[in-house]
Amino acid sequence: MKVVTSPEEIQILAQQYRSQGLLIGLVPTMGWFHEGHLSLMRRARQSVDRVIVSLFINPMQFGPGEDLDNYPYDLKRDCRLAEEVGVDIIFAPDKGSMYPEGFATTVSVSGLTSSLCGASRPGHFDGVTTVVAKLFNLTLPHLAVFGEKDFQQLAVIRRMVADLDFPIDIIGHPIVREKNGLAMSSRNTYLQKDEIPAALSLSLSITAVKNAIKNNSGQTITPADLKDIACQIVTEHPECEIDYIEIVDKTTLQVCTHLSEQSLLVMAVKINKRIRLIDNSLLMES
Structure with a gap:
């Protein structure tokens, strides 16, 4: 496995791969790999000849007071894990090479970014789409x-790719969970042992909402009813502060007025004002 830090070098390598007729897969990350990340790499490995994993803690997607300075980082560890699952290249640039002096361009997607995480983290998705557009141009996947x-984020990236005509297939890969149900996240490393029950309230609320739908005895159950169930479970833990809990259409991200196979329960919760966790699930999966 090769580690590349230069944007110019990764683009030359990608051009060489394409000239040889090789298929390239990209897995964009901010590092501190866990099984969720590794599953994305394995998925890419199934479909392409060369897997590139970018590892860049993108300052553009962090707002004031967020955890940019404390975000976990261990390049040596991550390289070992990536190599074990067959990654060909780790692209690990520094901030100066990605955003050199004079950098003045932002890629912005409207509409899909106005609610949920976009509402509570102003500018976040502009940072995401800008860096992902750069990564696409550098790695040519x-x-x-x-x-x-x-x-x-996945919905926003798909919109950007469609709108800007990137010739890239965007693949969404299912959530990977701990044995206790907690969605895997690099930020889970911030959790203290006594904060685990509060963190688990996210996945437990998903289970409760699905059970309410399954056990509904012919009576009308509304998205508002289900939202109340989730909120009640989360707020049983005083450590939890709800950023949002909503039931939305999985494509438009608009709040649902009735349940359908498109209905997605999405949530963001802060634990002790320190750790922001997100989770989601389709509610009527076949």
């Missing part, structure tokens, strides 16, 4: 794999 845990 035929496909890119993103985790469905960041469902709004």
